[in-house]
Amino acid sequence: MRIVSIRDGVAPIASDIANAYIDFSKMTASIVAVTVEDGAGRRATGFGFNSNGRYAQPGLLRERFIQRLLEAPEVALSTPEGTLNPAGAWAAMMRNEKPGGHGERSVAVGVLDMALWDAAAKLEGVPLWKLLAERYRQGQADDSAWIYAAGGYYYPGKGVDALVEEMRRYLGMGYSVVKMKIGGAPGTPLRDALKEDVARIEAVLKLLGGDGSRLCVDVNGRFGLHAALSYGAALTPYKLRWYEEPLDPLDYSTHAALAEHYDGPIATGENLFSMVDARNLIRHGGLRPDRDVLQFDPALSYGLVEYLRTLEMLVAHGWSPRRCVPHGGHQFALNIAVGLGLGGNESYPEVFAPFGGFADDSPVQDSRIKLHDTPGIGFERKSALYTVLKTLTD
Numbered sequence: 289m290r291i292v293s294i295r296d297g298v299a300p301i302a303s304d305i306a307n308a309y310i311d312f313s314k315m316t317a318s319i320v321a322v323t324v325e326d327g328a329g330r331r332a333t334g335f336g337f338n339s340n341g342r343y344a345q346p347g348l349l350r351e352r353f354i355q356r357l358l359e360a361p362e363v364a365l366s367t368p369e370g371t372l373n374p375a376g377a378w379a380a381m382m383r384n385e386k387p388g389g390h391g392e393r394s395v396a397v398g399v400l401d402m403a404l405w406d407a408a409a410k411l412e413g414v415p416l417w418k419l420l421a422e423r424y425r426q427g428q429a430d431d432s433a434w435i436y437a438a439g440g441y442y443y444p445g446k447g448v449d450a451l452v453e454e455m456r457r458y459l460g461m462g463y464s465v466v467k468m469k470i471g472g473a474p475g476t477p478l479r480d481a482l483k484e485d486v487a488r489i490e491a492v493l494k495l496l497g498g499d500g501s502r503l504c505v506d507v508n509g510r511f512g513l514h515a516a517l518s519y520g521a522a523l524t525p526y527k528l529r530w531y532e533e534p535l536d537p538l539d540y541s542t543h544a545a546l547a548e549h550y551d552g553p554i555a556t557g558e559n560l561f562s563m564v565d566a567r568n569l570i571r572h573g574g575l576r577p578d579r580d581v582l583q584f585d586p587a588l589s590y591g592l593v594e595y596l597r598t599l600e601m602l603v604a605h606g607w608s609p610r611r612c613v614p615h616g617g618h619q620f621a622l623n624i625a626v627g628l629g630l631g632g633n634e635s636y637p638e639v640f641a642p643f644g645g646f647a648d649d650s651p652v653q654d655s656r657i658k659l660h661d662t663p664g665i666g667f668e669r670k671s672a673l674y675t676v677l678k679t680l681t682d
């Protein structure tokens with residue numbers, strides 16, 4: 289097994305939307321194409337990109353990780369059976385990297401790892417979900433994945449009516465669970481911000497027939513403990529599907545304090561980028577394996593090689609992979625959800641195009657989606673995305 293070439297680029301995913309913490313006016317993504325040749329002269333090109341929320345990483349990719357991958361010995365890239373070995377490639381990329389302080393190198397490695405898994409599945413002529421089910425779950429893939437429509441962003445001039453209309457569109461697309469942003473009124477005293485958010489939440493709940501289990505709310509890590517507890521108390525009667533990233537993602541003890549007082553499901557993890565960070569959350573964050581939701585995003589956190597370690601760690605701590613619903617709304621995590629039996633995957637029906645979203649011909653029914661049989665991750669089945677990725681190989 290040898291790497292023939294690696295190409296990389298930067299693509300914009302800028303838009304006018306904002307969450308409670310950042311706007312996306314300058315958001316970018318790294319894209320890569322990795323061409324691999326097996327011992328029998330067969331070639332496959334795998335593609336990778338990072339999902340939203342972290343910027344493109346061209347410096348890290350070019351100065352360190354692409355170089356190391358190109359220099360990796362052939363034996364490191366092959367399994368004993370002669371197939372492409374993403375774990376060996378991962379070890380080669382991480383040579384001479386100290387532990388801890390993961391920063392955004394996990395994003396650069398995640399982009400390349402995605403491309404290697406795409407190539408691995410293409411060389412074996414199977415979709416990635418099938419390859420994963422065969423390797424790690426005795427062939428038991430799920431027949432579809434649960435997905436929910438994430439949106440409800442702040443947007444200039446967007447009021448409650450536009451928010452409800454957006455959610456109505458998601459219901460029309462086949463989603464039954466939706467997510468909206470809260471906590472995004474900068475400088476507003478807590479009491480007023482809460483009042484405004486309660487009105488926004490109630491308007492959306494009305495559309496959902498008053499069923500809180502169909503609505504998630506996302507704070508994007510903006511609150512301190514006091515605000516998180518105040519919002520938690522106000523949200524409790526609505527019995528929401530989940531209360532997402534109420535607190536700074538790395539502040540585990542405040543999560544533990546919130547979990548003592550807020551009974552409903554808490555979701556977090558999209559900004560934890562390694563198995564060790566995830567383990568700290570599990571050890572110290574007071575989260576509850578019977579209800580809370582873990583959103584580690586393999587595209588941002590060193591890829592699937594590391595995500596497999598995270599799943600193993602979770603199981604060792606008494607957590608089911610079904611508690612995982614990755615962030616990012618991309619086909620990589622969707623394949624992982626179906627192949628490894630996660631609880632589902634995020635979906636962005638109207639934002640972060642073309643990186644968010646799934647194959648063009650995959651209808652959503654009652655918030656579930658079926659996967660295709662195309663070898664690899666399936667980017668070739670999503671024309672707007674493939675148009676961007678293909679610029680690397682044309």
Ligand SMILES: O=C([O-])CC(=O)C(=O)O
Nearest residue numbers: 307341438506508615616
């Ligand atoms: O707005 C963002 O940064 C994305 C996000 O939190 C999510 O998809 O849950």
Ligand SMILES: [Mg+2]
Nearest residue numbers: 506532533558
């Ligand atoms: Mg989020």
